[in-house]
Amino acid sequence: MTTRAEFIARIRAEMGKTRGLPPAAPARRPERPRAAAEAIRRELAERWPEALERFRRELEQVGGVFYRVPTLAEAAPVVAGIARDRGARRLVGWHAAEIGGDLVPALAALGLEAVSMPPGEVASAAERRRLRELVAAAELGLTGADLAIAETGTLVLRTGPGRPRSTSLLPSYHIALFDRTALVESLAQAGVVLESWHADGQSRRDGAVISFITGPSRTADIELTLTRGVHGPKEVHAIFVEAPAGG
Amino acid sequence: MSQADRSIPFRQRADRAMQDVFLQEALTIATTKFIGLRREAFAGFPEGEGLRDAAREIKEATLQHLDRYLEQLVENVERLGGRVHYATTPEEARAIILDIARQAGARIAVKSKSMATEEIHLNEALEAAGITPVETDLGEYIIQLAHERPSHIIAPAIHKTKGQIADLFTKELGRTVAADPEALTKLARGELRAKFLEADLGITGANFAVADTGTVVLVTNEGNGRMVTSLPRVHVAVMGVEKVVPSLTDLMVFLAILAKSATGQKLSVYTTLVQGPRRAGELEGPEEFHLVLLDNGRIAQLAGPLREALYCLRCGACLNVCPVYRQIGGHAYGHTYPGPIGILLTAMLNGPGAVKDLAHASSLCGACADACPVRIDIPRMLIELRREVDEKRIAPWTERIVFKAFGWLLTRPALYRLAASVGRLLQRPFVRDGAIRSLPLFGDWTRTRDLPMVARRTFRERWRNLELEPRR
Numbered sequence: 001m002t003t004r005a006e007f008i009a010r011i012r013a014e015m016g017k018t019r020g021l022p023p024a025a026p027a028r029r030p031e032r033p034r035a036a037a038e039a040i041r042r043e044l045a046e047r048w049p050e051a052l053e054r055f056r057r058e059l060e061q062v063g064g065v066f067y068r069v070p071t072l073a074e075a076a077p078v079v080a081g082i083a084r085d086r087g088a089r090r091l092v093g094w095h096a097a098e099i100g101g102d103l104v105p106a107l108a109a110l111g112l113e114a115v116s117m118p119p120g121e122v123a124s125a126a127e128r129r130r131l132r133e134l135v136a137a138a139e140l141g142l143t144g145a146d147l148a149i150a151e152t153g154t155l156v157l158r159t160g161p162g163r164p165r166s167t168s169l170l171p172s173y174h175i176a177l178f179d180r181t182a183l184v185e186s187l188a189q190a191g192v193v194l195e196s197w198h199a200d201g202q203s204r205r206d207g208a209v210i211s212f213i214t215g216p217s218r219t220a221d222i223e224l225t226l227t228r229g230v231h232g233p234k235e236v237h238a239i240f241v242e243a244p245a246g247g
Numbered sequence: 248m249s250q251a252d253r254s255i256p257f258r259q260r261a262d263r264a265m266q267d268v269f270l271q272e273a274l275t276i277a278t279t280k281f282i283g284l285r286r287e288a289f290a291g292f293p294e295g296e297g298l299r300d301a302a303r304e305i306k307e308a309t310l311q312h313l314d315r316y317l318e319q320l321v322e323n324v325e326r327l328g329g330r331v332h333y334a335t336t337p338e339e340a341r342a343i344i345l346d347i348a349r350q351a352g353a354r355i356a357v358k359s360k361s362m363a364t365e366e367i368h369l370n371e372a373l374e375a376a377g378i379t380p381v382e383t384d385l386g387e388y389i390i391q392l393a394h395e396r397p398s399h400i401i402a403p404a405i406h407k408t409k410g411q412i413a414d415l416f417t418k419e420l421g422r423t424v425a426a427d428p429e430a431l432t433k434l435a436r437g438e439l440r441a442k443f444l445e446a447d448l449g450i451t452g453a454n455f456a457v458a459d460t461g462t463v464v465l466v467t468n469e470g471n472g473r474m475v476t477s478l479p480r481v482h483v484a485v486m487g488v489e490k491v492v493p494s495l496t497d498l499m500v501f502l503a504i505l506a507k508s509a510t511g512q513k514l515s516v517y518t519t520l521v522q523g524p525r526r527a528g529e530l531e532g533p534e535e536f537h538l539v540l541l542d543n544g545r546i547a548q549l550a551g552p553l554r555e556a557l558y559c560l561r562c563g564a565c566l567n568v569c570p571v572y573r574q575i576g577g578h579a580y581g582h583t584y585p586g587p588i589g590i591l592l593t594a595m596l597n598g599p600g601a602v603k604d605l606a607h608a609s610s611l612c613g614a615c616a617d618a619c620p621v622r623i624d625i626p627r628m629l630i631e632l633r634r635e636v637d638e639k640r641i642a643p644w645t646e647r648i649v650f651k652a653f654g655w656l657l658t659r660p661a662l663y664r665l666a667a668s669v670g671r672l673l674q675r676p677f678v679r680d681g682a683i684r685s686l687p688l689f690g691d692w693t694r695t696r697d698l699p700m701v702a703r704r705t706f707r708e709r710w711r712n713l714e715l716e717p718r719r
Contacts, residue, residue: 001343002542004321007333010546011314011488017550024307026493027500058513120528131530136444152514161528165477169470187514191499198460198495207529208327208536209476212502212518217470220510221386221402223273223409224280225428230385230436231443232470232517 030192037196040189041181048180051150052240055183058153062215063228064236071243072101072177079103079175080110082237083140088173092135093142095119095162099177100144100241112140120161132166141171141233145178147193148238151186154214155238158197159207168213174233176213179244253581257604258691260579270406274576277405281567284511285618292513298503303621305497306558309489310549316458316491317540323461327523329536337367340541344369344450344483345376347537351481353378353448357439359465359472360384361452362400362561363485363541366583366596369450380450381442383471385435392419398577398585400563401509406576439471449475449533453486454560455501456538457520459494463538465519466505468512476521482533484521487541489557501560508620509562544596552631556591558621565615565625571608580605587615587625594632603641606632670701 030036044051056066069075083089091114096102107114115134122128135141143163147156155176159165168174184190194210217232228234264270289295309316321331334340348356356378358364370391373380382391386403390396392415397403404412413426416434424434451472455464463484465472476482492498506512525532548554566572566586577585582601584592587609594602606629609615615625636642637650656663677683683698692698 002333002335002339004331004333007335007540007542008314008318010335010542011317011549014546014549015311015314018311018554019550021311022307024304024311026305026308027301027496029494029496062512062516117530121530128530132444136440154514159529159532160526164530165473166531169473169477187499187503191496194495194499205528206526208522208524208526208532210520210522211473212514212520214512214514214516214518216516217468218516219385219432219469221384221389221404222407222412222428222431224277224402224405225409227428227432230432230469230471231383231439231474 030195033192033195033199036192040184040192044180044183044185047185048183051183051185052148052180054150054185055148055153055238058150059215059236059238060153062153063218064153064215064238067237067239069239069241072099072103072241073106075177075239075241076103076106076110078239079107079140079142080112082173082175083112086139086173086235088139089113090138091115091140091142092117092138092167092171094144094164094167098144098160098162099142100179103142114142117162117164117167135164135166135170138171140173140175141167141169142175142177143168145176145182145238147184147190148178148182149184149187149190149212152214154190154212155236156182156190157211157213159209159211161205161207163207165207165209165211168211169232172229172233173235173237174213174216175237175239177239177241179241181244257579257581257608260581261575261608264575264579269408270576271574273405273408274573277399277402278567278573281402281510281563285508285564285567286511288507288511288513292507295504295507298500299620299622302500302504303558305492305500306489306621309492309497310554310557313488313491313549316493317488319458320456320461320491320538321540323458324523324536324538325461327461327536329461329523329538332537332539333542334367334539335542337543340367340485340539340543341369341372343539344485345372345378347481347483347535348373348376348378348448351447351535353446353481355379355381355442355446356448356450357381357383357442357446357471357475357479358387358450359452359467359475360387360403361450361485362583363452363487364450365397366543367485367541369485378448381439381446383439383443383469383475384467385432385469388435388439389415392416396578396583399566400561400577400584400586402563406578443471443474443478446479447481449479449482451475451482451484453484453490453538454505455498456484456486456491457493457495457498458491461522462495462498463521464498465521466502466515466517467519468510468516470517472519473517476519476533477531480533481535481537482521482524483537483539485539485541487543488545489559504620505560505562508560508564508618544598548595551595552635553591553595553628555623556588556595556625556628558623559588559592560620562620564618564620565623568614568618570610570612570614575608580608587629588619588623590632591625591628599632599635599639600641602632603636603643606636664707667701667705667707671703674700 145155524536
């Protein structure tokens with residue numbers, strides 16, 4: 001088997017033979033990513049309505065559905081409405097702390113079988129299996145969103161304790177709640193925020209995955225006919241909550 | 248023809264493809280559609296041209312310090328609890344993955360679309376070891392059921408009709424289904440959902456890997472990449488060494504142009520950034536994460552004539568615009584990677600001998616270089632490959648002699664002039680409607696091409712007369 005040392009040594013040997021390469025540099029990274037991300041947020045404190053409008057347009061362009069509610073509590077009837085229109089009842093959601101509030105009682109009162117995911121990992125294998133079966137059987141998945149990228153209509157979700165990967169993946173209908181602190185205008189700005197998350201690194205209890213979600217799952221593999229929901233959700237609903245969580 | 252059968256010569260494979268009426272129609276529809284979508288995506292994106300330049304520069308900058316970036320990637324993946332493996336050859340890559348699969352006790356391996364695993368023929372090796380590989384990209388799933396190979400980098404099953412797919416599903420899955428994309432997709436969703444939940448091993452490629460963070464990045468539209476990296480207990484990612492990028496900031500530059508070039512989307516539906524195995528506090532995610540770094544001919548090109556091909560993002564844009572690909576489709580090329588870039592990658596992986604015919608399967612029109620998001624000068628490298636194939640005497644002797652004679656003639660003006668006059672006389676029996684439609688000894692060449700006739704008065708003759716005229 002090739003070892004790391006052999007592998008890298010061969011690369012170095014070949015690199016040593018190159019002649020006359022053009023000058024080239026990688027992209028300029030923000031020197032202080034956290035400050036740069038803060039600066040973007042400050043700018044957007046005024047411009048966010050335009051960014052939100054562009055996000056809505058782009059999300060709808062890729063087949064997503066946009067809603068706007070004044071407070072988190074008012075998201076519950078929207079979620080229940082989505083479920084009712086589709087004849088769906090079973091909902092799984094991120095843990096209340098990761099969404100910014102507990103919608104489960106309100107959703108249950110509106111006739112849904114709503115279950116929140118546990119706030120952290122689960123030691124019992126049997127319990128993990130039960131939870132997976134629950135998620136696999138659920139029709140609706142309710143999550144938050146860490147970023148909403150206006151340029152592309154993209155929701156960015158970080159995994160972590162209380163934010164399992166499958167909530168936005170296995171159910172047919174994904175519903176994401178976000179507020180204006182999540183808005184960025186462009187992929188480049190999203191890049192700055194990603195760099196700042198990485199700079200925060202060890203101080204947070206992040207999960208291993210960051211997912212960019214741009215509309216519902218799609219394929220055109222059969223005769224180039226656009227078909228939705230091949231593996232992931234066939235619908236994506238983004239609910240904008242005007243009152244930022246905790247603010 | 249639906250299979251890459253290299254036992255027959257390229258020319259016959261291409262012939263068969265061109266006689267396949269359905270394939271011709273499918274190719275035209277698909278490539279035309281992709282071209283239009285790509286054009287629209289960039290038309291509404293004025294910063295695109297600058298980002299393409301930036302992306303190209305990042306690729307070059309990364310290759311110039313590839314050792315450093317790979318070491319950084321390795322250290323970060325290991326810090327996060329992942330394991331890194333080094334594969335010089337396809338055999339070695341297969342052995343590494345089989346070993347991981349055996350230790351995981353895997354019986355089923357779910358895969359998301361990966362050209363790197365196609366390249367190392369992983370599925371055959373898994374099957375031989377008693378592990379069932381399941382391709383989960385819908386197009387790949389279809390061709391796996393049909394025991395075929397992908398015909399397009401991003402649309403692997405464009406050569407099949409919905410009717411053929413319905414018959415295939417009925418035969419292979421024992422379920423009757425209407426020849427309707429919606430119904431077919433729903434059936435595949437159900438079948439594959441069960442596999443995702445059952446599989447012990449998830450195998451992916453990597454569109455990018457970020458050195459600074461140890462992140463493997465997967466771009467999919469269906470969501471299978473997320474399934475494969477979330478549900479099985481073990482995740483193995485296989486990547487060519489050239490896929491590393493320095494930072495997340497660099498990554499965003501590529502994301503901004505990749506989907507636009509491939510499918511005309513602003514962004515693919517899912518971009519999944521995977522940083523090692525499941526973390527403490529996470530409910531789900533693989534317990535083990537393995538990264539297999541693959542050489543397979545790439546490292547030798549760092550200082551080789553095909554270096555620039557290492558920039559390739561595998562978007563497929565050069566296939567769609569290539570007049571040759573549009574005629575013959577992916578299978579006729581006979582190797583894992585089709586199209587203009589595929590010829591270069593085949594030479595990289597298998598040596599120039601593998602492309603002695605393919606090196607000529609290009610009109611050198613340059614459409615590929617224009618469409619390439621990182622502006623790879625594919626025609627330049629194709630010409631160099633042709634020269635290499637000639638110099639190493641890989642090309643057939645007839646071809647080498649003809650070109651040698653022609654080259655000799657071109658450097659001798661008097662003889663060239665004489666040859667033009669002789670040619671003008673000799674061509675008479677063969678000229679029809681101002682062109683030579685067939686020529687003895689050159690039948691293979693003129694079968695699909697017309698040769699322009701030697702002009703009644705050549706440019707040189709007219710020039711000489713002009714010079715003789717008194718100056719005004």
